[in-house]
Amino acid sequence: MKNKPVIIVGGGASGMAAAIVLAREGISVTLLEQNSKIGKKILVSGNGQCNITNRHITPERFYSQNPNFISEVLAGYPYEKIEQFFATIGLPLAEGKEGKVFPMSFQASSVVKLLEFEALRLGVDIVCDCKVMSIKNEERAFLLETSKGTETCSALLLASGSSAAPRLGGSASGMKLAESLGHSLIESHPSLVQLCSSEKWLKQASGAKVNGTAKLYANDILVAEKSGDILFADYGVSGLAILDVSREASLQLAQYARCRLSLDLLPQMSKEQLAQFLTERIQKGSQKSLVLWLTGVLHERLISIVLEQSGCKVKLERELDRKEIGKLVYTIKNLRLVIEKTKGFESAEVATGGVDTSEIESDTMASRRVSGLYLAGEILDVDGDRGGFNFHFAWLGGMRAAQAIIEKIKS
Numbered sequence: 001m002k003n004k005p006v007i008i009v010g011g012g013a014s015g016m017a018a019a020i021v022l023a024r025e026g027i028s029v030t031l032l033e034q035n036s037k038i039g040k041k042i043l044v045s046g047n048g049q050c051n052i053t054n055r056h057i058t059p060e061r062f063y064s065q066n067p068n069f070i071s072e073v074l075a076g077y078p079y080e081k082i083e084q085f086f087a088t089i090g091l092p093l094a095e096g097k098e099g100k101v102f103p104m105s106f107q108a109s110s111v112v113k114l115l116e117f118e119a120l121r122l123g124v125d126i127v128c129d130c131k132v133m134s135i136k137n138e139e140r141a142f143l144l145e146t147s148k149g150t151e152t153c154s155a156l157l158l159a160s161g162s163s164a165a166p167r168l169g170g171s172a173s174g175m176k177l178a179e180s181l182g183h184s185l186i187e188s189h190p191s192l193v194q195l196c197s198s199e200k201w202l203k204q205a206s207g208a209k210v211n212g213t214a215k216l217y218a219n220d221i222l223v224a225e226k227s228g229d230i231l232f233a234d235y236g237v238s239g240l241a242i243l244d245v246s247r248e249a250s251l252q253l254a255q256y257a258r259c260r261l262s263l264d265l266l267p268q269m270s271k272e273q274l275a276q277f278l279t280e281r282i283q284k285g286s287q288k289s290l291v292l293w294l295t296g297v298l299h300e301r302l303i304s305i306v307l308e309q310s311g312c313k314v315k316l317e318r319e320l321d322r323k324e325i326g327k328l329v330y331t332i333k334n335l336r337l338v339i340e341k342t343k344g345f346e347s348a349e350v351a352t353g354g355v356d357t358s359e360i361e362s363d364t365m366a367s368r369r370v371s372g373l374y375l376a377g378e379i380l381d382v383d384g385d386r387g388g389f390n391f392h393f394a395w396l397g398g399m400r401a402a403q404a405i406i407e408k409i410k411s
């Protein structure tokens, strides 16, 4: 059997970017994808809008056990390089809030359609419904056992992502393939994921949404703090502020730390301002219940929960004194929620961990363990913040690996 020059495992963000860059140089590329279609994660990303990258790419927005790798990989691949790549496939970009960048159409489907069109136009052989089950590194060639038969190639790019979102093709299988070839794995945990709690009051709070601040405590030490939407649900909490602290929660829970959230339901006011505001709301002689008195200030589904957690002893607005107001202020700014677990890989957007990046060349994404092997995207021990950072790393990893393969083939 004649070796194929290049096989890419995974038709997601990094695999598709690599395939296009390689094929533009006239290199014959075969891309194997286990799903029936390429780019399933891209299609649902960013709530169907695909947050492609971010204008403010800095190493601090990414995480790995080997932070130097991140700085080195990002160097030379700024935002503009990704923008140019998408311009070449006919996809103009538009900037949203916080530097987030989307396709101008704000439709994730545009990204998949144009990537696929360009790859096919350039002659990339995209083989779907093809799961790679094992890889052997024979002399100067890789032998792949797939659900559609055996393939051999000279250069192999593993772009098979992480365990996050198995319904979209997320799986650890690529990491295990890398391990079987001699790579070490850093343990994976769900990130950008909802947090679960068995607090009884959640049933009552379910459906409430606030713009608040979430402080995450592990063994009573503050370990993360983020502001944004907080959504209450039967199982726990979600929303942007929660997703943003979820990475730390996931890692702490994996180490059996006692995790709790302290939610500030009115972060726009300091404790003192809130105490003054609430005191001014008291109407002398009013017969209003405390629930009615807090109506209009807090989400209605949260009022009786706040009253209960505060231990406030009085029932009517007119009975409130400084001490009772102080208890209420404290609870509104520190609603407690014990966190037992995350919602898992099923619901996570990304995964921490992956192939140890100290075994990867940062300029070429080449394996330091196996000649001819390249790795890009979420399969590696790199994950980023919400906001386009994860895709940025995937596109640039695919492009870097492709460039290195081109240079090797042409040298």
Ligand SMILES: Cc1cc2nc3c(=O)[nH]c(=O)nc-3n(C[C@H](O)[C@H](O)[C@H](O)COP(=O)(O)OP(=O)(O)OC[C@H]3O[C@@H](n4cnc5c(N)ncnc54)[C@H](O)[C@@H]3O)c2cc1C
Pocket (backbone or CB within 6 Å): 009, 010, 011, 012, 013, 014, 015, 032, 033, 034, 035, 038, 039, 040, 041, 042, 044, 045, 046, 047, 050, 051, 052, 053, 130, 131, 132, 133, 159, 160, 161, 162, 164, 165, 168, 169, 170, 171, 173, 174, 348, 349, 350, 376, 377, 378, 379, 387, 388, 389, 390, 391, 392, 394
């Ligand atoms: C719901 C959701 C929303 C997201 N939104 C955003 C966003 O807006 N912005 C952002 O930056 N990031 C977002 N992400 C994260 C982003 O999708 C990933 O970081 C990115 O897709 C990683 O790219 P990748 O190429 O490494 O892997 P993927 O895009 O996951 O591609 C890997 C591919 O490999 C295939 N595969 C795996 N194993 C095998 C095998 N053994 N054989 C053959 N094929 C295999 C998979 O089916 C998959 O298609 C989101 C993720 C999810 C789940």
